[in-house]
Amino acid sequence: MAVADDVFLLVRERIEIQALMEKLKAPEDGAAVVFDGFVRNNFKGQQTLYLEYESYEPMAHAKMREIGADIHQKFPVHRVAIVHRLGRLEIGETSVVIAVTSPHRAAAFEACRYAIDALKRVVPIWKKEYFAGGAVWAEGEKSWQKANLRRNESTS
Amino acid sequence: MQIRVLFFGQLQEITGVTQEDAELSEGARVDDLFERYGRRFPKLAEFRGSVATAVNQEYADWRTKLAPGDEVAFLPPVSGG
Numbered sequence: 001m002a003v004a005d006d007v008f009l010l011v012r013e014r015i016e017i018q019a020l021m022e023k024l025k026a027p028e029d030g031a032a033v034v035f036d037g038f039v040r041n042n043f044k045g046q047q048t049l050y051l052e053y054e055s056y057e058p059m060a061h062a063k064m065r066e067i068g069a070d071i072h073q074k075f076p077v078h079r080v081a082i083v084h085r086l087g088r089l090e091i092g093e094t095s096v097v098i099a100v101t102s103p104h105r106a107a108a109f110e111a112c113r114y115a116i117d118a119l120k121r122v123v124p125i126w127k128k129e130y131f132a133g134g135a136v137w138a139e140g141e142k143s144w145q146k147a148n149l150r151r152n153e154s155t156s
Numbered sequence: 157m158q159i160r161v162l163f164f165g166q167l168q169e170i171t172g173v174t175q176e177d178a179e180l181s182e183g184a185r186v187d188d189l190f191e192r193y194g195r196r197f198p199k200l201a202e203f204r205g206s207v208a209t210a211v212n213q214e215y216a217d218w219r220t221k222l223a224p225g226d227e228v229a230f231l232p233p234v235s236g237g
Contacts, residue, residue, distance in 0.1 A: 037237050053236065055162055056229055060236075077185035084236060096237050116237060123211070124229075125236030126165035137166045140233030 007081035007099075009014045009065040010057055015083050015094045024079045033108040035116050037096040038069055039089050049130045053086045053095060056124040060084070063123045077102040082115060084125060090105040095127075157182060157224035165232040167207065172199045176224065181221060186211065187218040190226055206233055 007020065011122055017036060039051050068080045081099040089095055098115045102108035119125075120141055127138040162175040171193065180189060186209050194201030209216050209230040222228065 014198075054165065055214070055236070056210070056231065057164065059210055059229070062213055119236045120234070122215075122234065123236050124164065124231050124234050126232060127235040128165075138233065138235035140235035 004128040005079050006065075006068045006085065007079075008061060008068060009081075009083045010055055011085050012032070012062060012084060012087045013085075015097050017094065017097055017099075020097065020099060022080055024081055024099055024101050026101065029078050029103055031108045032099060032101045032145070033105070033112040035096070035098040035112050036094055038094045041091045041100075043129050043131075046131045046133075048091065049132065050091065051095070051130065052091045052125050052128045053084070053089065054128075055084070055086050057086075057104050057108065059124055061124050064119070067118045067122070069115045070118070071100070071111045071115060073156070074114065075102075075107040076104075077107050080111065080115065082119065084119070084123070105129055115125060157184075157222070159184075160225075160227040161189065161193075162227065162229040164229065167200065167203065167232050170199050170203070176215050176236070184222050185218065186216055186220045186222065186228060189222070190230065193230075203232070207231065208233070210237055 021032060041048055051105045064082045071077060071080050077100050079101045085095050098112050100108045100111040128135055129138060157180055159178050159180055160175060161178050163171050163173050168174055179196050180191060190206040208232060211220050
């Protein structure tokens with residue numbers, strides 16, 4: 001498995017999707033699926049001004065690598081990239097990119113979906129939303145325990 | 157024994173602590189450490205039901221026994237993506 005060619009990054013600058021894809025796309029693959037998560041301009045009817053993301057970086061990095069390793073066990077894909085941006089993000093800016101390359105599309109679609117769902121459950125990153133009237137921490141996912149249990153079951 | 161303690165997100169705002177070292181007696185568990193901070197910051201204690209814990213950057217149980225030099229993090233529900 002070409003795990004060495006996987007990409008797991010926490011960055012503070014703009015995510016350049018095209019440059020990332022050029023690195024990931026190998027001639028023997030025929031498919032790449034990209035998930036681009038970007039900043040929405042509203043939350044529960046309120047207009048969002050901007051977001052701030054913070055992370056427990058060493059653990060987040062480790063968890064992203066684990067998700068990558070899980071994907072290679074579960075799906076016949078070639079390369080996996082998980083890139084998350086931290087710090088202040090403006091409306092419309094990309095906060096997360098998941099990219100999966102594969103010889104065939106079905107596995108790439110499934111693996112991409114798996115990766116973003118897993119990221120939202122287990123990777124220690126937090127989002128704070130800023131509005132005209134103040135700021136709130138996003139409610140977040142408490143299902144990390146379930147995700148962790150599933151992981152243990154699948155690897156044991 | 158000395159333990160490194162970290163708070164993130166909302167929990168960091170409540171405590172005003174990003175990271176610090178705490179002195180605990182041998183045999184202490186994650187739970188004991190959180191209780192101590194709960195006494196220091198009563199508002200923190202109210203969040204216990206939603207807090208996840210990590211020991212040495214891996215999700216851990218409240219009952220996990222700590223060892224000298226361990227890094228313990230208290231994490232609010234994650235909201236990346």
